[in-house]
Amino acid sequence: xxxxxxxxxxxxxxxxxRTLEVCLPExxxxxxxxxxxxxxxxxxxxxxxxxxxxxxVNCSKADDTTVVxxxxxxxxxxLVSGG
Amino acid sequence: xxxxxxxxxxxxxxxxxRTLEVCLPExxxxxxxxxxxxxxxxxxxxxxxxxxxxxxVNCSKADDTTVVxxxxxxxxxxLVSGG
Amino acid sequence: MNLQTIIQDGALGPAAMxxxxxxGALVCFEGIVRPIEAEQPxxxxxxxxxxxxxxxxxxxxAAQAIRxxxxxxxxxxxxxxxxxxxxxxxxxxxxxxxxxxxxxxxxWFIDRMKRDVPIWKRPVLVADPSSATI
Amino acid sequence: MNLQTIIQDGALGPAAMxxxxxxGALVCFEGIVRPIEAEQPxxxxxxxxxxxxxxxxxxxxAAQAIRxxxxxxxxxxxxxxxxxxxxxxxxxxxxxxxxxxxxxxxxWFIDRMKRDVPIWKRPVLVADPSSATI
Numbered sequence: 001x002x003x004x005x006x007x008x009x010x011x012x013x014x015x016x017x018r019t020l021e022v023c024l025p026e027x028x029x030x031x032x033x034x035x036x037x038x039x040x041x042x043x044x045x046x047x048x049x050x051x052x053x054x055x056x057v058n059c060s061k062a063d064d065t066t067v068v069x070x071x072x073x074x075x076x077x078x079l080v081s082g083g
Numbered sequence: 084x085x086x087x088x089x090x091x092x093x094x095x096x097x098x099x100x101r102t103l104e105v106c107l108p109e110x111x112x113x114x115x116x117x118x119x120x121x122x123x124x125x126x127x128x129x130x131x132x133x134x135x136x137x138x139x140v141n142c143s144k145a146d147d148t149t150v151v152x153x154x155x156x157x158x159x160x161x162l163v164s165g166g
Numbered sequence: 167m168n169l170q171t172i173i174q175d176g177a178l179g180p181a182a183m184x185x186x187x188x189x190g191a192l193v194c195f196e197g198i199v200r201p202i203e204a205e206q207p208x209x210x211x212x213x214x215x216x217x218x219x220x221x222x223x224x225x226x227x228a229a230q231a232i233r234x235x236x237x238x239x240x241x242x243x244x245x246x247x248x249x250x251x252x253x254x255x256x257x258x259x260x261x262x263x264x265x266x267x268x269x270x271x272x273x274w275f276i277d278r279m280k281r282d283v284p285i286w287k288r289p290v291l292v293a294d295p296s297s298a299t300i
Numbered sequence: 301m302n303l304q305t306i307i308q309d310g311a312l313g314p315a316a317m318x319x320x321x322x323x324g325a326l327v328c329f330e331g332i333v334r335p336i337e338a339e340q341p342x343x344x345x346x347x348x349x350x351x352x353x354x355x356x357x358x359x360x361x362a363a364q365a366i367r368x369x370x371x372x373x374x375x376x377x378x379x380x381x382x383x384x385x386x387x388x389x390x391x392x393x394x395x396x397x398x399x400x401x402x403x404x405x406x407x408w409f410i411d412r413m414k415r416d417v418p419i420w421k422r423p424v425l426v427a428d429p430s431s432a433t434i
Contacts, residue, residue, distance in 0.1 A: 008214050009286025056284070059219035075216055077284045091348050092420025139418070142353035158350055160418045180317060185386060192330040192388075193406075195399065200324045252319060254326075265329065269407055272327075276399060 001026065003068070005039060006075035007046075011053070014045045020076075024068075032062035035074060046076075053078055084109065086151070088122060089158035090129075094136070097128045103159075107151075115145035118157060129159075136161055168239040168261075169228040173215055177253035178243050186239045186261035193268040195276065197256035199249050203289040210250040216284035220244070223283040227275055235271035237262050244285060301366055302373040302395075305358040307349055311387035312377050320373045320395035327402040329410065331390035333383050337423040344384040350418035354378070357417040361409055369405035371396050378419060 005020040012018050022038050024030050032055040040047050055062045056075045068074065088103040095101050105121050107113050115138040123130050138145045139158045151157065168186070181194060199211050228240040239261040249255040258275060262268035302320070315328060333345050362374040372395040379389040392409060396402035 006216065008216055008284065009288065012214075056216075056219055059216075059222050061282075075219065075284070077216070077219070078286070089350065091350055091418065092422070095348075139350075139353055142350075142356050144416075158353065158418070160350070160353070161420070181315075183314060186332075187386075188334065189332050190334045192332060194328040194330075195403075196326040196328075197399070198320075198323050198326060200322065200397070252321075263334070265331070265407075265410060269329075269403060273399075273403055 001030075001070055003035065003070075003072075003074055005035070005055075006073070008075070009078065011046060011049055011076050011078070014049055015043060016045075020046075030068045031064060032057060032066040032068060033064035035068055036076075039076070049078075050076070084113075084153055086118065086153075086155075086157055088118070088138075089156070091158070092161065094129060094132055094159050094161070097132055098126060099128075113151045114147060115140060115149040115151060116147035118151055119159075122159070132161075133159070167229060167232055169225065169232060169241070171221060171224040171228060171242040171244075173217060173221055173224075173244050173246050175247050176245060177249045177255065178245060178257050181257060181259070184241070184259060184261075188263065189238050189261040191262050191265040191268045193260050193262075193265070193272055195256075195258045195272055196254045198254055199251045201251040206289070207292045208251060208289045209292045210248055210253070210290050211255065211287045212248045212290055213245050213255060214286045214288070215244070215246045217246070220284050224279070227278050227282065231260070231271045231275050235262070235267045235274070237267065237271055240275075244283075246285075248290065301363060303359065303362040303366060303375070305355060305362060305376040305378075307351060307355055307358075307378050307380050309381050310379060311383045311389065312379060312391050315391060315393070318375070318393060318395070322397065323372050323395040325396050325399040325402045327394050327396075327399070327406055329390075329392045329406055330388045332388055333385045335385040340423070341426045342385060342423045343426045344382055344387070344424050345389065345421045346382045346424055347379050347389060348420045348422070349378070349380045351380070354418050358413070361412050361416065365394070365405045365409050369396070369401045369408070371401065371405055374409075378417075380419075382424065 001024050003022050003024055036055055040050050053076050056077045057066055057072050084107050086105050086107055088105055119138055123133050136159050139160045140149055141156050224242050231240055237260055241259040243257040245255040260268045260271055358376050365374055375393040377391040383389040394402045394405055
């Protein structure tokens with residue numbers, strides 16, 4: 001499947017966009033760690049920033065094993081957003 | 084000499100007055116500790132409270148050796164006033 | 167539980183009057199945009215918020231502060247978009263029976279907010295208004 | 301040095317607007333008279349101040365806070381006389397470049413004030429208005 005991932009702040013600057021398209025493997029169990037690995041793979045400009053980032057699924061912080069389903073709202077969140 | 088000493092809060096309650104009259108020895112060097120000792124001597128109702136009190140001379144905290152002169156403004160200050 | 171979180175466009179206005187039944191201590195923190203960022207003069211900061219999540223995280227932090235520090239009430243306001251230097255972009259108000267828990271909670275809340283709440287800031291340079299937008 | 305101390309009759313009104321050049325953090329503490337004192341319902345507190353000395357001690361504390369914590373500005377207000385429960389009897393406002401020094405100074409100032417500033421409080425019981433005066 002292809003997923004949309006919302007990005008903000010320095011992530012959006014580095015990507016030159018506010019949304020990423022990410023192709024995900026066609027398995028029945030896609031986890032947050034798979035999504036993050038695919039983002040890094042498909043968007044090399046973000047790699048350095050991704051070391052200090054995590055995935056949010058439906059507005060909740062995901063851990064590595066959180067399962068992502070079609071239709072979930074995905075976003076990349078800095079570990080320190082620095083508000 | 085006779086000195087006036089201002090008192091407040093629980094000191095005023097215990098003495099039933101807002102000012103104490105205290106007779107001081109006729110020496111040329113009366114210190115804050117002499118004043119406090121004379122207050123305790125001449126106003127027994129205050130003795131318990133005086134253990135947690137100090138003298139202020141002209142609105143400054145005095146130490147034991149601070150010299151008191153005629154005309155100085157004297158006041159008894161709680162060590163914890165509890166504002 | 168008494169808590170309120172608001173994310174609003176632009177600088178925060180003056181704090182509204184606040185009375186909390188039984189409170190002995192009201193503590194208010196205001197974060198003000200400073201005229202210098204990373205040694206450069208700035209016109210202000212532009213805040214970007216991931217809104218539904220930022221609101222939700224603020225609510226969770228406020229609820230946890232009430233529980234863990236025994237607070238009576240928590241009010242949080244944060245700006246979104248441009249805030250000029252000298253203006254207020256963040257206000258946290260805590261009500262407690264005694265001051266100790268309010269002051270401890272204040273420090274804790276701001277640390278956690280910076281770590282957990284998806285809000286990003288970007289300096290808007292005096293000389294470079296283009297940095298105001300992506 | 302930017303500091304201001306005020307001792308005034310009765311409850312404190314709402315805080316005035318406050319802007320401090322270069323400040324990144326404004327912290328305000330308000331002490332509110334609680335409805336219960338020593339497990340008894342009270343109408344309020346009556347504050348007795350040794351005025352010239354209380355003012356002087358507050359000034360000295362404010363000056364020391366500015367020096368020791370690197371604050372930009374300090375405002376202190378304290379009530380004298382009767383303050384009803386629910387009303388504000390003490391307000392301390394600190395301005396700093398960063399929040400850490402402001403929060404640390406807040407705690408320090410209030411501890412020192414309770415120890416050093418000659419202000420006494422007396423509960424005024426709901427059932428006993430005579431306790432309002434000596």
